[in-house]
Amino acid sequence: MKVKVGVDLGSAAIKVVLTDGAAILWRGQTPTAPGQEILAKKVLKKGLSELGLTESAVTKVVATGYGKGLCGLAEERVDEITANATGLYRLSQGQGRLIVNIGGQDLKIIHLDERGRVADFKMNDKCAAGTGRFFELAARLLDVPLADFGALSEKASSVVTLNSTCVVFAESEMVSLMATGVTAGDIASALQTSVARRVASLVGSANLGAGVWLDGGPALNKGLVKALADELLAEVFVLPEPQYTVAFGAAITV
Amino acid sequence: MTEPLDRLSRLLLKAKAKALAEENETLAWFRRRPDYRPEFEYFLNIVGQGDLAAIADRAGRPVIALLCNQSPLELIVAAGFQPVKIASGSLAETSFSGFGWPALTCPVVKGLLTRLAFKSSSRSVPIVAPATCDWVAKFGEMARFALPAPPSVAYLDLPRFKQDPFSQKKWLSEVYKLKNYLEDLRGGPITRANLLAAIADLNAAYAAFLSLKAARLKGQLSLSWFLLIVGSFFGDTPRRWAENARRLTFKSNGSNSLAKVFLAGSPIFFPNFKLPALMEEAGLTTVADDLCSSERIFPPGQVLEDSSLPGLLASLAGRYHQGCLCPTFGDNDRRINNILGQKNEAGFTGVVFTVLKGCHPYDLESSLLEPALKERNLRFLRLETDYAAEDRQNLLTRLEAFGQSLKGEPGF
Numbered sequence: 001m002k003v004k005v006g007v008d009l010g011s012a013a014i015k016v017v018l019t020d021g022a023a024i025l026w027r028g029q030t031p032t033a034p035g036q037e038i039l040a041k042k043v044l045k046k047g048l049s050e051l052g053l054t055e056s057a058v059t060k061v062v063a064t065g066y067g068k069g070l071c072g073l074a075e076e077r078v079d080e081i082t083a084n085a086t087g088l089y090r091l092s093q094g095q096g097r098l099i100v101n102i103g104g105q106d107l108k109i110i111h112l113d114e115r116g117r118v119a120d121f122k123m124n125d126k127c128a129a130g131t132g133r134f135f136e137l138a139a140r141l142l143d144v145p146l147a148d149f150g151a152l153s154e155k156a157s158s159v160v161t162l163n164s165t166c167v168v169f170a171e172s173e174m175v176s177l178m179a180t181g182v183t184a185g186d187i188a189s190a191l192q193t194s195v196a197r198r199v200a201s202l203v204g205s206a207n208l209g210a211g212v213w214l215d216g217g218p219a220l221n222k223g224l225v226k227a228l229a230d231e232l233l234a235e236v237f238v239l240p241e242p243q244y245t246v247a248f249g250a251a252i253t254v
Numbered sequence: 255m256t257e258p259l260d261r262l263s264r265l266l267l268k269a270k271a272k273a274l275a276e277e278n279e280t281l282a283w284f285r286r287r288p289d290y291r292p293e294f295e296y297f298l299n300i301v302g303q304g305d306l307a308a309i310a311d312r313a314g315r316p317v318i319a320l321l322c323n324q325s326p327l328e329l330i331v332a333a334g335f336q337p338v339k340i341a342s343g344s345l346a347e348t349s350f351s352g353f354g355w356p357a358l359t360c361p362v363v364k365g366l367l368t369r370l371a372f373k374s375s376s377r378s379v380p381i382v383a384p385a386t387c388d389w390v391a392k393f394g395e396m397a398r399f400a401l402p403a404p405p406s407v408a409y410l411d412l413p414r415f416k417q418d419p420f421s422q423k424k425w426l427s428e429v430y431k432l433k434n435y436l437e438d439l440r441g442g443p444i445t446r447a448n449l450l451a452a453i454a455d456l457n458a459a460y461a462a463f464l465s466l467k468a469a470r471l472k473g474q475l476s477l478s479w480f481l482l483i484v485g486s487f488f489g490d491t492p493r494r495w496a497e498n499a500r501r502l503t504f505k506s507n508g509s510n511s512l513a514k515v516f517l518a519g520s521p522i523f524f525p526n527f528k529l530p531a532l533m534e535e536a537g538l539t540t541v542a543d544d545l546c547s548s549e550r551i552f553p554p555g556q557v558l559e560d561s562s563l564p565g566l567l568a569s570l571a572g573r574y575h576q577g578c579l580c581p582t583f584g585d586n587d588r589r590i591n592n593i594l595g596q597k598n599e600a601g602f603t604g605v606v607f608t609v610l611k612g613c614h615p616y617d618l619e620s621s622l623l624e625p626a627l628k629e630r631n632l633r634f635l636r637l638e639t640d641y642a643a644e645d646r647q648n649l650l651t652r653l654e655a656f657g658q659s660l661k662g663e664p665g666f
Contacts, residue, residue, distance in 0.1 A: 118655060118659045123648065124648075
C-alpha cells in the first residue's frame with residue numbers, strides 16, 4: 001500500500017495524517033515544541049509502524065501550518081487555508097460551504113464555492129483574541145482539561161459576561177470572577193459565548209443556509225459548538241476528528 | 255531635575271540608532287536579492303530621506319519638505335527648491351512616539367515626529383502640507399506640541415470635493431498662495447520660463463517612470479525594486495533621477511505568473527518593505543498599484559492648452575487636485591475606474607489592499623472598494639498591518655492562500 005502524508009505544523013500541535021488519497025488511514029499528533037521536524041518524524045514513524053508500513057510506502061509528504069517552512073521532510077508545502085478548504089470539502093462529502101477554523105493562535109473564516117475552491121476568507125490579525133490560545137489560558141486558570149470544557153459549561157447556573165476576548169485582559173477578568181466566587185462552569189460558559197461572538201463578528205452577514213463547519217482543536221468542545229450555533233442562528237457541523245482536517249487537506253491538495 | 259530629560263535624550267538617541275539600523279538592514283536585503291543589479295546602486299544610495307541636508311547638498315538647492323502629493327512639484331522646482339516628500343516607514347521612529355498619542359495614530363505621522371526630533375535643525379526646513387487626512391491636518395499642531403524646535407508648516411486648504419467648480423476655484427487660489435509663499439522664501443518671482451523648464455524636468459521624470467511601470471507590467475521589475483526606485487525620486491533632482499532611471503535596461507525573464515495582482519491602499523515607505531517582501535514570497539506578481547508612495551507620486555501627464563503663466567498654474571492645479579485619487583476626497587469614483595481601467599491590459603485578477611493601522615481613510619476605502627471590485631470578478635484581499643514584524647506569518651498565510659485562489663483550483 002502507498003500512502004500520502006500531510007503534516008500540519010500548528011502553533012499548538014503538530015498533526016500528521018496518512019491517507020490513500022480518499023480517506024484518513026491513520027492520524028496522530030504531538031504538542032508543538034522546538035525541533036518540529038524531529039517531532040513530526042516521530043509521529044510519522046509511529047503511524048507507519050501501526051499501519052505495518054515502511055518509509056518506502058510514502059509517495060509524498062506535504063507540510064502546512066505556521067511551521068511548514070521548518071519541516072525538511074516535506075517535498076511540498078501548501079498554505080493552511082487552501083489545505084483546510086480541500087480537506088473539509090472532501091471529508092464533508094462536498095457539503096461544506098463555510099468553515100470556521102479555530103487554531104492555536106488564529107481564527108479563520110473560509111468560504112467555499114460549489115466545487116470546494118476557496119471563494120473568500122478572513123483571518124484575525126496578530127491578536128490572539130478568540131483563538132485556541134484563549135482556551136488554553138482558561139483551562140490553565142480553571143485547572144480543567146480542555147476536553148472537559150463542554151461538560152463543565154453545562155453546569156453553568158448563571159449568565160456571566162466576559163468583557164474582553166483579549167487574552168491579556170480576559171485573564172485578569174477571569175481571576176477577578178473566580179475571586180468573587182463565580183463557578184468554573186459559569187466562567188467556561190461565558191468564555192465560549194465570548195469566543196462565539198468574536199467568530200460571529202468575523203462571519204458577519206454571510207449566507208449560512210448550508211450551515212457552518214467548525215474545525216481545529218477547539219471544535220471538540222461541545223459547549224463552544226452550542227454557543228456558536230446560538231450566536232450565528234445556524235446549524236454548526238463538526239467532523240469526528242476536526243483537528244486533522246488541515247493535515248488531511250494538505251496531503252491531498254498538492 | 256535634568257534626569258528625565260537626559261533619559262529622554264538617551265531614548266531618542268537609541269531610537270535614531272535603531273532607525274538607522276533598520277535602513278541599513280533594508281538596503282542590505284536589497285543588495286542580497288538575486289535580482290540585484292549594480293545599476294540599482296544609484297537608487298539605493300539616494301532612497302533614504304532622513305537626512306534632508308544630504309539631499310540638499312546632492313541636489314545643489316535648498317529643500318522644501320512635503321506632506322502628501324497635492325503640492326505641484328513643478329512650482330517648487332521652478333522656485334529653485336528640491337521637493338522632498340517626508341514620511342516615516344520606520345518602526346523605531348514610530349515606537350518612540352508611541353506614548354502621548356492615541357494608540358491608532360497614523361504611524362507615518364507618528365514616526366515623522368520622532369525623525370524631526372532627531373535634528374535640532376529641523377526648524378530650518380520648511381514643510382508644505384496640503385490638508386488631506388485628519389492626521390496631516392493636525393500634524394503642525396502635533397509638532398508644536400511635541401517638538402522643542404517645531405518646523406514651520408505652510409498649509410494648503412485642500413477642498414474635499416474635486417468636481418465642484420467652487421472647490422476647483424478655491425484650490426487654484428491655494429496654488430497661488432503656494433506660489434507666493436515660495437517666492438517669499440526664494441526672494442524673487444517664479445517666471446513663466448522657470449515654470450516651463452520645471453515642467454520639462456518633471457515630464458522627463460514622468461517618462462522615465464512610465465518605462466519603469468512598463469517593465470513591471472511585463473514582469474521584468476519586481477514590486478520591491480519598483481517601490482524602491484520610484485520611492486527614491488525625491489532623493490535627487492528630477493532630471494538626474496530621470497536620467498538614471500532611463501539608463502536601466504530590462505529583459506524578459508520568461509516567466510508568466512498566474513497570480514497577478516494590483517496593489518492598493520495605504521502607502522509603503524522605506525525602510526519598511528515587509529509587505530512587498532511577503533507578497534513576493536507568496537508568489538504574487540504585482541503589475542500595477544495606486545499607492546501615493548509609488549505610482550501616485552507622478553500625477554497623470556499634463557496637456558498645456560494655455561502656456562501663459564496663469565494658464566500653466568491653472569493646469570497644474572487641476573492635475574494635482576482633480577487627478578488625485580486620495581481617499582480623503584468625497585467624490586472619488588475614479589479610484590475604482592483606475593483599477594478597472596488597467597485590469598485588461600495588466601491582466602491582474604486580484605487586488606491586495608493594505609491598511610496601515612491608524613490610517614482611517616484607507617480603512618473606510620477598503621469597505622467601499624471590496625464589493626465594487628468583486629462585482630467585476632476581481633478577488634480582493636484586505637490586509638491590516640503596521641511596521642512590526644510579529645504578523646509576518648499571519649500575513650504570509652493569507653497572501654499564499656490568496657495566490658492559490660488566483661491560480662485556480664486546488665489539485666484534487
